Amino acid sequence: MNYDNNANRIRKQLLIRIARLALQDRLLDEIDRLPAKLFPRHQSSLRCCVYKDRAITKYRLMAILGHAIEDESDELKPLRHYAQEALNRDEVANPILTVLDEACSACLKARHFVTNVCRGCVARPCVINCPKDAIQIVDGQARIDSDKCVDCGKCIKVCPYHAIVHVPIPCENACPVNAISKDEYGREHIDYDKCIFCGKCMTACPFGAIMERSQIIDVITKIKRGKRVIALLAPAMAGQFPEDFRKVAAAVKKAGFTQVVEVAFGAERTAEHEAQELADAIEAGQKFMTSSCCPAYIQATKKHMPEIAPFVSTTPTPMHYASEWVKQENADAVTVFIGPCVAKREEALHDPTVDHVLTTEELGALLVAADIEIADCEPLEFARPAHAEARGFAVSGGVTHAVLAQGTTDAVKATTIDGLDKKSIRLLQSYAKGKCDFNFIEVMCCEGGCVGGPCNISTTKSAERRVADFVRNTKEHAGGSTG
Numbered sequence: 001m002n003y004d005n006n007a008n009r010i011r012k013q014l015l016i017r018i019a020r021l022a023l024q025d026r027l028l029d030e031i032d033r034l035p036a037k038l039f040p041r042h043q044s045s046l047r048c049c050v051y052k053d054r055a056i057t058k059y060r061l062m063a064i065l066g067h068a069i070e071d072e073s074d075e076l077k078p079l080r081h082y083a084q085e086a087l088n089r090d091e092v093a094n095p096i097l098t099v100l101d102e103a104c105s106a107c108l109k110a111r112h113f114v115t116n117v118c119r120g121c122v123a124r125p126c127v128i129n130c131p132k133d134a135i136q137i138v139d140g141q142a143r144i145d146s147d148k149c150v151d152c153g154k155c156i157k158v159c160p161y162h163a164i165v166h167v168p169i170p171c172e173n174a175c176p177v178n179a180i181s182k183d184e185y186g187r188e189h190i191d192y193d194k195c196i197f198c199g200k201c202m203t204a205c206p207f208g209a210i211m212e213r214s215q216i217i218d219v220i221t222k223i224k225r226g227k228r229v230i231a232l233l234a235p236a237m238a239g240q241f242p243e244d245f246r247k248v249a250a251a252v253k254k255a256g257f258t259q260v261v262e263v264a265f266g267a268e269r270t271a272e273h274e275a276q277e278l279a280d281a282i283e284a285g286q287k288f289m290t291s292s293c294c295p296a297y298i299q300a301t302k303k304h305m306p307e308i309a310p311f312v313s314t315t316p317t318p319m320h321y322a323s324e325w326v327k328q329e330n331a332d333a334v335t336v337f338i339g340p341c342v343a344k345r346e347e348a349l350h351d352p353t354v355d356h357v358l359t360t361e362e363l364g365a366l367l368v369a370a371d372i373e374i375a376d377c378e379p380l381e382f383a384r385p386a387h388a389e390a391r392g393f394a395v396s397g398g399v400t401h402a403v404l405a406q407g408t409t410d411a412v413k414a415t416t417i418d419g420l421d422k423k424s425i426r427l428l429q430s431y432a433k434g435k436c437d438f439n440f441i442e443v444m445c446c447e448g449g450c451v452g453g454p455c456n457i458s459t460t461k462s463a464e465r466r467v468a469d470f471v472r473n474t475k476e477h478a479g480g481s482t483g
Contacts, residue, residue, distance in 0.1 A: 006054040007208030008361075010260060011060065013038075015216065015365035018064050024367055027087070031079045034061060052102070059100045063211040066218065068098045086217040092356065093193050096213055096345040097202065100462035102207035106186040107169045112149055112156065114142045117163035125158035174204035176421045176445075177304050196299035198420065198445045199342030199454030212455075216362045219336055223256040227334050232258040232322050232354075234339030235386075236394035236450035237262045239463030240360045246379035251372050252338070252363065259326075263337070265388030266322030266404065267393040272397075273315040275406035278440055282411050286311070288431065288439045289309060291399050293317050295347035298421060304372055306431040317360060318393060319344060322393045323353040338363050340453030343445070359455035388474040393465050396449035400442045414440040419447035 017034060021027040035054035039045065045053050055167050059069050061079055065086040114126075121141040123438035127135045127142065135146035135155060142164070144155070155164045171188055179194035180201050188202070188209065202210040221231050231252045238245040249260040270293060281289045292298060292313035301308045316324075323335040334396055335353060340360040358366075365376065389405045392398035396418040404412060415438040417424050424443075431441070446452040451463035458466075 005161060005206070007206065007272070010333060011064075011208060011211070012361055012365060014057070014064055015059055015214070015362060016182045016368050019220065019362075019365050019369035020062065020261065022217055023224075027083050028080050028365060029062065031083050034079070040068055047426075056100060056103045060208075060211065061104055062107045063098050063100070064214045064216065066213045066215060068095065068213060069100050070098060083217075088203055091220060092213070092215055092345075092349070094346075094349060095190070095195075096197060096342065096349070097190060097195070097199075098213055099188055099190060100211060101185075101187045101208050102208045104187045104205075105207050105209070105230050106182070106188075108167070109146075109169070111146050111167055112144055112151060112153070113165055113167050114144055114165050115165060116141075117161050117165040118142050118159075119161055119163070121160065123160070125160070126155040126164065129154050129158050159268060163465045170204040170206060171201040171210060174200040176200065176425060177300060183292075194419075195362075196296045196303065196305060196445070197343040197378065198296040202342065203454045208269040210256070210464065212359070214346065214362060215356045215358060216366065219356050219358060220256075220366070222334050222356075228258045228332060229256070229334045230261060230326050230330075231262050232261050232266075232319065232326070232337045234341070234344075234394070235262075235267060235318070235391055235398075235467070236339050236341075236453065236463065237360065238391065239394060239466040240340065240456060240458050241374055242346045242466070244379055246381065247374050250377035250380035251367055251374045253371050254377060255366055258333075260382070261322055261326060262381060262382045262384065262386050262391075263318050263322045263339075264390040265382075265384045266318035266320065266325070266395060267390035268387055269321040270315055270318045270393075271390060271402035272406060274313050275403045275408040276413065277313055277315055278392065278403060282409055282439055286439075288436045288441055289313055290428075290441040290443050291403075293393065293399055294343070294420075294443060294445050294450075295341070296343035297443045299343065299346065300420060300425065300445070305429055305432070308428050311432065317347065318390075319347065319441065320351055320353060323351070327353045328395065340456040341450060342454050356375055360453075360457050361455045364457050386474075388471045388478065391469065391474055392471045393462050394450045396444050396447070397442065398449060398467075403440065412440050413438045414442065417441060417443040418447040418449075419452075437440075 021030055035057040039053040040049040062082050067082055118141045119386050132150055134145045135142050146196045177194050177196055179191050180188055183189040241248050253260050278289050288311055292308050292315050301312055319337050326333050326335050334355045336356045337354055338358045346359045348357045389402035397416050400414045448460035452460040
């Protein structure tokens with residue numbers, strides 16, 4: 001689903017309002033009135049009535065405050081109390097996603113459906129080719145018996161009028177590992193033993209019923225307490241805003257962060273170590289090695305592809321190397337990774353060097369709430385600027401390019417898995433079980449790479465173009481040198 005839609009706009013609007021209230025110390029006083037302000041009594045509603053809109057808005061605000069809706073034990077508990085708990089919180093907790101059951105429309109079971117475009121033609125290829133005799137002609141039009149249909153899709157392929165469509169459940173259809181399904185009440189439920197935290201279900205749901213548990217309050221609170229809060233800007237951030245990346249960094253610093261660090265600096269170390277690891281693997285006769293930068297992919301190998309796990313690089317991610325460097329410089333610093341990725345929240349929970357993760361959406365909301373215009377900021381020069389190849393980590397193929405640029409070995413035969421889905425998972429499994437013509441496989445869960453993450457605020461193509469320009473300008477600034 002396109003990143004720009006009404007469900008996303010509602011979430012962003014609520015993020016901005018919460019961030020503004022927190023910055024102005026008005027959160028506890030005004031949060032309980034927000035649902036009614038957004039949906040006044042006589043205004044047209046998005047659902048059956050404004051009262052349901054208000055109820056769902058309350059749950060959205062709970063998620064933005066960092067709470068899991070599934071943990072609610074008292075429906076009458078005011079938002080103010082949840083806000084107070086968020087302000088007092090010292091640590092974040094799992095799971096990083098939450099399902100707003102009130103917002104879930106309980107979509108009907110995925111099925112094939114005959115539209116009124118059907119002409120009841122004499123050829124009747126749908127009837128002839130259905131392997132389960134699930135299609136009959138009734139009153140001059142094809143009809144599908146859902147009890148017999150096995151969703152093979154042959155009827156769609158053979159219909160000359162394209163009159164048959166597949167009606168999916170968006171979130172279930174988007175999940176590459178079947179981690180989301182209906183519970184006994186017909187509402188969607190995430191099985192966290194299967195979930196890889198890719199965020200695809202969140203972006204696919206047209207009702208906005210799946211949300212992250214935001215950490216924006218945690219970050220604002222620590223900034224206001226005067227802690228040394230250091231922002232770690234992911235390479236993908238160079239493609240999220242139309243302005244110069246250095247201006248984005250300046251805007252982040254202006255928002256209250258003590259320092260802004262370019263995570264691409266950490267990507268240099270990832271590329272260096274991964275290149276050496278690959279050279280050692282090739283020399284040892286290992287069949288192949290895959291990249292280790294994408295946390296959603298790593299979760300997938302652990303939970304769904306154990307046969308691939310031995311082939312995954314053990315090199316830490318750029319986020320880890322960058323945050324580790326910050327902690328070595330100042331052990332008391334609060335590190336905040338910022339990027340368009342959901343799975344980074346899960347990775348950070350298991351990395352003691354990373355304290356918080358903000359998404360691109362949350363950063364955008366924070367800047368709007370603080371009335372900071374990126375275009376008006378003076379470019380910030382990084383204390384430790386990264387090399388060109390490391391800045392290209394954000395796009396699909398960028399990791400491979402950076403690893404090859406190390407020149408550790410000439411025997412590399414590389415390929416890229418651009419987007420993790422059921423088909424690409426089967427492909428990886430086949431590589432582990434049989435012959436593989438490649439010895440290095442870069443795997444990115446999101447199509448296009450990190451710039452295609454679920455919390456981006458730019459189209460993937462636009463972000464790819466901006467990152468490419470940033471990398472090219474880096475090379476030109478270095479006089480053609482990539483080092």
